[in-house]
Each structure stands twice: as C-alpha cells, then as structure tokens.
Amino acid sequence: MSGVVLYSVISLTVMGAAFGFGLALAARKFAVERDERVDRIEDMLPGANCGGCGYGGCIGFARALVEGKASPYDCSPGGVETANAIAELLGLEKIEKTPTVAMVACRGGNRVPIKMKYAGLRSCTALALLADNLHECSYGCIGLGTCVDVCPFDAIRLVDGVAVVDDDKCTGCGKCIDACPKGIISLVPKTKKVRIACSSHDKGKAVKAICDVGCIGCGVCAKNCPVNCIEMVDSLPIIDYEKCINCGICAAKCPTKSIVDRVVTRPKVFIDSQCTGCGECKKVCKFKAIEGEPGERHKVIRDRCIGCGLCLDVCPEKAISVAGALGHQPGK
Amino acid sequence: MDVGRLFAIAIGAILINNFVLKRFLGLCPFLGVSKQLDSALGMGFAVMFVMTMASIVTFGIYHYVLEPYNIEYLRTIAFILVIATLVQFVEMVIEKTSPTLYRSLGIYLPLITTNCAVLGVAVLNIDKSYSFIETVTHGFSAGIGFTLALLLMAGIRERLELADIPQSLKGVPIAFIVAGLMSIAFLGFAGLAAE
Numbered sequence: 001m002s003g004v005v006l007y008s009v010i011s012l013t014v015m016g017a018a019f020g021f022g023l024a025l026a027a028r029k030f031a032v033e034r035d036e037r038v039d040r041i042e043d044m045l046p047g048a049n050c051g052g053c054g055y056g057g058c059i060g061f062a063r064a065l066v067e068g069k070a071s072p073y074d075c076s077p078g079g080v081e082t083a084n085a086i087a088e089l090l091g092l093e094k095i096e097k098t099p100t101v102a103m104v105a106c107r108g109g110n111r112v113p114i115k116m117k118y119a120g121l122r123s124c125t126a127l128a129l130l131a132d133n134l135h136e137c138s139y140g141c142i143g144l145g146t147c148v149d150v151c152p153f154d155a156i157r158l159v160d161g162v163a164v165v166d167d168d169k170c171t172g173c174g175k176c177i178d179a180c181p182k183g184i185i186s187l188v189p190k191t192k193k194v195r196i197a198c199s200s201h202d203k204g205k206a207v208k209a210i211c212d213v214g215c216i217g218c219g220v221c222a223k224n225c226p227v228n229c230i231e232m233v234d235s236l237p238i239i240d241y242e243k244c245i246n247c248g249i250c251a252a253k254c255p256t257k258s259i260v261d262r263v264v265t266r267p268k269v270f271i272d273s274q275c276t277g278c279g280e281c282k283k284v285c286k287f288k289a290i291e292g293e294p295g296e297r298h299k300v301i302r303d304r305c306i307g308c309g310l311c312l313d314v315c316p317e318k319a320i321s322v323a324g325a326l327g328h329q330p331g332k
Numbered sequence: 333m334d335v336g337r338l339f340a341i342a343i344g345a346i347l348i349n350n351f352v353l354k355r356f357l358g359l360c361p362f363l364g365v366s367k368q369l370d371s372a373l374g375m376g377f378a379v380m381f382v383m384t385m386a387s388i389v390t391f392g393i394y395h396y397v398l399e400p401y402n403i404e405y406l407r408t409i410a411f412i413l414v415i416a417t418l419v420q421f422v423e424m425v426i427e428k429t430s431p432t433l434y435r436s437l438g439i440y441l442p443l444i445t446t447n448c449a450v451l452g453v454a455v456l457n458i459d460k461s462y463s464f465i466e467t468v469t470h471g472f473s474a475g476i477g478f479t480l481a482l483l484l485m486a487g488i489r490e491r492l493e494l495a496d497i498p499q500s501l502k503g504v505p506i507a508f509i510v511a512g513l514m515s516i517a518f519l520g521f522a523g524l525a526a527e
Contacts, residue, residue: 007401015393015410019417030424032431059435 038062041086046077050152052173065090073097077153077171100172100187102155102165104180105199106141107213107258109162128181136210139200141184147176167262192241194248198258201234208256215258221250226286227310245308247286267307267322271298274319281311281320338469341462343524345473351449352481353511353518358449361440362482363507371436372486376479378426378437380472382418382444383453387471389414390454391464411454412445419445449478484514 041062049057053074055064064070065086072078072086073095084094112135120126124146127134134142143161155169156176165176167190177185184199196215200207204216217235222228229243230250237250237259251261271281277295289305292298312320351357358379365375390411398404423441427434434441444450453474457467488510497506 004401004403008403008406011397011401011403012406012410012413015397015413019413023417023420026421026424030428032427 035066037066037089040089041065044078044082044086044089045075046082046171048077048152048171048173050077050171050173050175052076052171052175076100077173079171099190101167101170101190102172102174102176102185103188103195103197104141104147104156104163104165105184105186105195105197106139106162106182107197107260108135108137108140108211109143109160111160111213112137112140112211125179125181133182137200137202137207137214139182139184139198139202140211140214142182146179146181147185150175150179189241191246192239192244193246193262194239194244194251195260195262196237196239196258197260198236198256201236203235213256213258215254216256218255220253220255221259224249224253226308245310247306247308249306266305268302268305269300269307269309269311269320269322271300272319272321273297274317275315276317276319278316280314280316284310284314286310338466341466341470342473342476345470346477346480347518347521348524350477350481350518350521351452351474352478353515354522355449355452356515357452358447358478359511360443361447362478362485363504363511364443365437365440366482366485366489366507368436369483369486369490371433372482373479374426374430374433375437375440376475376482378422378441379444379447379449379478380475382415382422383450383475383478384468384471385418386411386415386450386454387457387467388464389418391457391462391467394458407455407458408451411451415447415450415454416445449474481514485511488514 038059039062042059045058045062047058051057053061053070055061055070061070061075065072072083072090072092073080075083076099078086079099080097083097086092087094114134115136116131116134118127118131118134120130122144124142124144127142127144132138133140134144141162143158143163145156145158145163147163148156148158152173152175153169153171155166155171156163157166158164163176163185165185172187172190174187177183177187182199188195198213198215200211200214202214204218207214207216215236217232219232219237221237222230222232226247226249227243227245229240229245230237231240232238239250246263248261248263248266251257251259271290275297277292277298279292279294279298281298282290282292286308287304287306289301290298290311291301307322309322312322345351349355352359352362361375361379366372393410393414394404394407398406398410419442422444423434426437426441453471457470460470462470485507489507492506492510501509
C-alpha cells in the first residue's frame, strides 16, 4: 500500500517537473518579442474594434501608434482624454480637437411617399443598387437601417423611417458614413446643435411635392444668419461650423423646418456691476438683446438673448457671463 | 499490422463515433469557434495536433509509468497534466508562427486544455486496449472528426449569417438547432461498422 503512495507521489512529481522544465525551455525558444507599450495602449483604447481609425481593430491601431504611423487623435471613440493619455505615453504633442458626431441630413422617412413595394434584403446598399431609393426622394434616407447595423455603439435608431443619431452615444467613428449608400451622413462638431437636415438638391417645387420637411432652397436661412455662416450651394444651405454660434435663427426662419435646432434650453448672458456702459456689447449683439444708456450699466433683454456669446469676447471689463448650458434633445 | 483494423478505427472515429456529434465531447469550441471557416480550420488543426500528441504521450505514460507501478488510478490527473502541457506548447508555437490565427482562436486555444474531447481520446485509447499504432490512428482520426464537424458547422453558420432567421432564433439558438440536426444526420453512419 505504501508503495502505491510512494510511486504516485514520485511519478507525478517527476512528470510535473519534466513538463514544467520542457515548457520553460519552449517558452524561451518561442518567445514573442513584443513592445509592452502596445499592450498598454491597447488597454487604454476603447476596445470597440470599430475600425474608424483605418486599422484592423484596436490592436492594429496600437501597433501603428507605437510605430509612429498613426496619431492618437485618429481614435474618435476614445475621445480627447484617451488620445491625450496616449500622446503622453508616447511622448507626442497634445493637440486640441473638438469631438464630432455623425448627423443624418434627412428628416423625411415615412413622410415621403414610398415608390415601390420592396421585399428584398434589408440593406440600404442593396436597395440603392436596385432602385436608387425606397422613397420618392432620390436624396433622402432609405430607412432600412444599414447604418444602424454597422454602428458599433448602438447610437443610431430608426425613428419614423429615418435614421437618427443619438449625440450622447455617438463617438464619431464614421462607420455609418462609409455604410450609407446615399452619403447623407456627415460628421459635425458635437457642440454645434443647429444642423441642416436635408440633402435634396432638387428645385423647390419638386421637393415640396414629395416632402414637407425638405429644403426648398429658398435661402432664407442664409439671409437671416447673423454671422453669415450659411452659404447656398446647389439649392442646399451649408453651415460653416467655424462661424456658427448655435443661435438657431435659421432653424426658426426655415419655412419647411429642414434645419434642426437641438438646443433645448438656451443660456442667457448676464452683465454684472463691472459694466462701464461702453456699449461694445450692444454693438456686437445681433439680436438687439442688450439695452442701456452710454456710461450706465447695460441690461440684457432675456427674451431676445439666445446665448450665442458674441458679447463675451468684446467686453473690455469681462463683465458678461453666461448662465445655463447648451442642452441637447435627442431625436428632435 | 492489420491495415483493415486501422482503417476501421479511423472511419469509426471520424464518422461513426464522431467525437462532437455522436459522443458530445468538446462542444465548447464546437459552438465557440465555428463562426468563420478560417478560424475553425485553425482550431481543427490545433485540436488534431494536440489529440495525436496526447495519444502518443499518454500511451507511453500509461504503459510505461502507471501500469508497471500499479497506479492506474492516477490516469485522469496524469493525462490532464500531459494535455495541459501540450496545449501550452501549441499555444506558444501558434503565437510565434501565426499571430492572426492566435488572435482568432482567442480564449478557445487555452480551453483545449479542459476540452473533454482530448481527454476522451486518451481515455478511450486505454479502455479499448489499443496498440501504439492504433492509438496514434485513433487520436489523429478523432482530430479529423472534430475538424470535420467544426468545418461543417462553420460553413453552415457563415451562410446563416445572411439567412433570414426569426429575431428570437438569431445567433446561438439557431446554432444549437443546427448542431442537433447535424448530430441526427451523423446518426445515419451508425451501423456502418461494428463498434
């Protein structure tokens, strides 16, 4: 009996030792040289493997970063913080980059008549090849949800037959932009909440006939923009987001509501007691929202102020501040 | 050496008593790594290699270490030791030679360690008192059988990706149903040869 115990212990010990030793040797022979920075960067990246950076997943991007082929700021899902942390790790210069989100430039969907019965593959690409568009409008959202399928962050939903991006979930990776056969999705700065929501280059009459929220190319938005950031190109307005101040006047003036204003609560500016009454703010305000006699403390007419912040920059006394913040209302 | 017997063992392990579809061993990688043909093939080869090597080494250990000292009761733990070592070794080799395959196999490669199919082969070899050549044949054929099941499954699942499946059955549920149907289909091989 004791023999069995002895033999058991010895044989298992010897086997274990032999295998362990063999593995140790093999580990040395087959050791894979790896840059530990790659692992650390991969841990820092979001790990969504969305491919928005142009590399095969986060590991591919991490390798490209270490080799110096890519910039940390190419990863939009990670955001600026991640990019800064990686830049620090790699000893690169940090840069300021505003986050962007995807935006579907169409509000048509079920409002636009459907031109055919379609029972094929649930893919916008397939339909676009077959029949250009499911709806009468050739430019609009097809609404079969190809962008919804490719979005790695579950940020796109179909609402009334049109794709709508949730700004809070969207990371700006750009996958939907490549997937949309109509090319109506684009990246816009996350902080700019007033956006053109139509892609139709058709003439006003043709648009009016099929869609009640389509741009008719009237140009009212461009004429009313206080900072002249809208330009009409081929019957469609284009917003220059560098200049746009989120005032929402264009959205309010648009006769067909093809410009969306996602600002929920508009902030109001406030002029404090340091005001010397120089009148600079009054001059710069596009909305006649500041009143007051020269030399006296000026006042803000709250109903007119849209919180664009133009007056903040011109005040020599820095007596103007903004209360409230730009809100966001999904899906509207 | 009886070639006919070896052939019978091979056919038996590949088709009649297919490890996945008949014996229901190694189901974890069967469902886990069968989404793409490429990684299924890689996994198949890895399992084939581990099964063959495990058969050879466990044969030696059983007949030249355990049997002479009458400690056959250590069979399971000794075999697991062998298999774990082999899997670690295979993992190192694959990581060195094919990082792509290494990544696509992912967690399932270390899981071969606890893959009951591998242990099953080793134990069956002993239970059926196979000779050395028969052991090698059985181990290798079991690996082929596993690979065959995995490849068939991967091929079907690649097509399922594009098929119009009811929402509630998408993904794993339909894979389970397919696995069951495949198992029933393989039942047709039963009786091809005497066990």
